[in-house]
Each structure stands twice: as C-alpha cells, then as structure tokens.
Amino acid sequence: MATLWTRGIQVCRALPRLCTAPSVQRRTSVRLMSTEKDNLLVDVDSKTGVATMQMNRPPVNSLNLEFLTSISIALEKLENEKCRGLILTSDVPKIFCAGLDILEMYQPDVERLQVFWRSLQDVWLRLYGSKMATIAAINGHSPAGGCLLATCCDYRIMAPNYTIGLNETQLGIVAPFWFRDTMCGVIGHRETEHALTLGIMYSTEEALNIKLVDKVVPQDKVIPAAQEKMKQYLKIPEVARQLSKDLMRRETVEKLRLRREDDVAAFKNFAVRESVQKSLGMYLEMLKKKSQQKK
Numbered sequence: 135m136a137t138l139w140t141r142g143i144q145v146c147r148a149l150p151r152l153c154t155a156p157s158v159q160r161r162t163s164v165r166l167m168s169t170e171k172d173n174l175l176v177d178v179d180s181k182t183g184v185a186t187m188q189m190n191r192p193p194v195n196s197l198n199l200e201f202l203t204s205i206s207i208a209l210e211k212l213e214n215e216k217c218r219g220l221i222l223t224s225d226v227p228k229i230f231c232a233g234l235d236i237l238e239m240y241q242p243d244v245e246r247l248q249v250f251w252r253s254l255q256d257v258w259l260r261l262y263g264s265k266m267a268t269i270a271a272i273n274g275h276s277p278a279g280g281c282l283l284a285t286c287c288d289y290r291i292m293a294p295n296y297t298i299g300l301n302e303t304q305l306g307i308v309a310p311f312w313f314r315d316t317m318c319g320v321i322g323h324r325e326t327e328h329a330l331t332l333g334i335m336y337s338t339e340e341a342l343n344i345k346l347v348d349k350v351v352p353q354d355k356v357i358p359a360a361q362e363k364m365k366q367y368l369k370i371p372e373v374a375r376q377l378s379k380d381l382m383r384r385e386t387v388e389k390l391r392l393r394r395e396d397d398v399a400a401f402k403n404f405a406v407r408e409s410v411q412k413s414l415g416m417y418l419e420m421l422k423k424k425s426q427q428k429k
C-alpha cells in the first residue's frame with residue numbers, strides 16, 4: 135500500500151490549488167489535504183485492502199467544491215490501487231453529511247456552479263459505480279447529498295436517533311434524476327416518489343422499516359459492524375461480486391455518463407432562477423436562526 139500514498143501525493147502536487155499542505159503518512163493510512171484543512175482521512179488496512187474514509191469538514195461535512203474534489207480524488211486512488219472495500223463514515227460528531235453546501239448554490243458564481251455540479255457527478259460516478267464493496271457507516275444525520283452518498287454504497291449501517299432522506303423539496307429544489315435512480319434502487323419506486331415529493335427526513339427507525347438502511351446498531355458499534363459486514367463481501371470471489379454489482383448498476387451509471395453536460399446545464403438553469411434563489415435564501419436564514427438559538 136505504500137506506493138498508493140506516494141502516488142497520492144503526486145496527484146495532490148498536480149493540483150496545488152486543492153492540496154496545499156503536505157500529506158501525513160503512516161504505515162497504513164494517509165490524510166488527504168484540501169485548501170481548507172484536513173477534511174478527509176483515509177486509512178487502508180494493508181492486510182484486507184479495506185479503506186475507511188472519514189469525512190471531517192466541520193461543522194456538518196457539507197459538500198463544497200473542494201471537499202467533493204478531495205473525495206473524488208481519494209476514490210480514484212483507491213480504485214486505481216485495487217482496494218477491495220470502502221467504509222464511508224464521518225469524523226464529525228452527530229453528523230454523517232449535511233449534503234451539498236448550500237452556499238455553493240446561493241447567489242452563485244455561474245462558472246464555479248457548473249464546476250461544482252460536475253464534481254458532484256464525478257463523486258457519484260466513482261462511488262455508485264465503484265468496483266469496491268462499499269459500506270456506509272452512518273454515524274450521524276444524513277440529509278440530501280448525505281443520503282445520496284449513503285445510498286451509493288452497497289450496504290448501510292446507521293446509529294439510532296438520527297435522520298436521513300432526500301429533503302430537497304423542503305428547500306424548494308428538486309433531486310435530479312440520478313439521485314432519484316439511486317434512491318429507487320434502494321427503496322423502490324413508490325417509496326421514492328413519496329420520499330421525494332414530500333422531502334421526507336426519516337428517523338433511523340423509519341429508515342430501517344423502509345429498508346433505506348439495512349441495519350441499526352448503537353453509535354459505538356457502527357464501524358465495527360461495517361467491518362464485520364465487509365468480511366462477508368470480501369469472501370465472495372472478486373470478479374463475480376464486481377460483475378453482479380455492475381449488472382445492477384451499469385444502466386443507471388451510463389444514463390448520467392451520456393447526459394452529463396445536459397444535466398449540468400439543467401442544474402445551472404434551475405439554480406439561478408429567482409424563485410429558487412429566494413427559497414435557498416429563506417432556508418439558509420432558517421438554519422442560521424436555529425443555530426443562533428442553540429448558542
């Protein structure tokens with residue numbers, strides 16, 4: 135695994151804007167850096183080839199352009215090095231991922247907005263289409279884009295007393311077709327229609343009932359349970375497992391691959407609408423008030 139990280143650093147050097155600080159190396163792990171701070175910690179178990187990716191962008195792991203790019207680069211490296219499994223989790227207490235950084239969509243720079251959307255597409259294509267066995271260890275709230283990351287994985291384990299769902303309509307925005315397809319693949323057409331139109335955030339227990347998550351375990355058992363489940367995936371002959379996953383997902387992946395630029399244009403045109411900007415502004419205001427009341 136050592137070469138993985140040497141190459142990783144080279145990738146970072148090729149992108150100085152994204153990776154300005156030197157990476158910290160340990161025998162079996164690496165910390166990837168972004169412009170802001172250490173926001174992604176990837177540990178690879180050199181015996182099993184299983185990577186654990188911890189998101190660490192406080193306060194809520196919201197996905198801005200730089201963070202998405204870090205995730206995308208990390209996924210590419212893990213794939214290139216033929217890692218066999220990935221456990222995706224959070225290092226931020228009580229939050230798995232708050233979804234897209236709303237500030238990227240509110241009063242946006244239109245050029246950056248499009249790059250931002252492409253970077254989200256990249257993450258989705260890499261994670262949903264990954265050859266690795268992927269398990270989401272959902273140790274906190276997981277709205278919208280956070281739910282998308284979790285549903286891209288092959289299996290989901292969640293701690294109690296959190297929420298998960300595609301709540302986009304509550305912000306006055308709409309989940310694009312590939313969010314829908316991902317959700318449909320997990321909970322089916324009817325439940326997805328219900329979830330999307332109402333923007334439902336499910337409690338952990340409700341999510342288990344509709345099979346949005348596969349298993350619920352206490353907070354401190356989420357990662358051990360993911361490691362245990364991973365063993366089951368790794369026992370299956372690699373090519374058979376990968377081809378079966380590909381059989382289930384290829385058409386969905388291809389749909390976005392073929393329509394990427396149309397999807398970017400649709401997103402941009404939607405996001406800059408006055409009514410959408412107004413809704414996002416009001417939602418941000420509501421979040422700010424809620425956060426101030428806590429302080």
Ligand SMILES: CCCCCCCCC/C=C/C(=O)SCCNC(=O)CCNC(=O)[C@H](O)C(C)(C)COP(=O)(O)OP(=O)(O)OC[C@H]1O[C@@H](n2cnc3c(N)ncnc32)[C@H](O)[C@@H]1OP(=O)(O)O
Pocket residue numbers: 193194196228229231232233234235236237275277278279280301302305307308309310400401404405418421422423424425426428
């Ligand atoms: C045709 C095609 C069309 C395409 C059309 C477009 C499709 C777009 C698809 C969109 C996908 C998305 O993911 S949209 C994103 C949806 N995400 C959400 O709705 C999550 C909103 N956040 C929350 O519910 C909560 O913050 C939650 C995650 C549960 C954590 O609650 P807490 O009480 O622990 O923390 P809070 O006090 O609320 O938040 C802490 C701070 O983080 C900020 N914050 C929270 N979530 C944030 C976020 N997503 N982006 C930015 N900032 C966020 C708050 O404002 C606070 O900032 P300060 O006041 O400065 O402290």
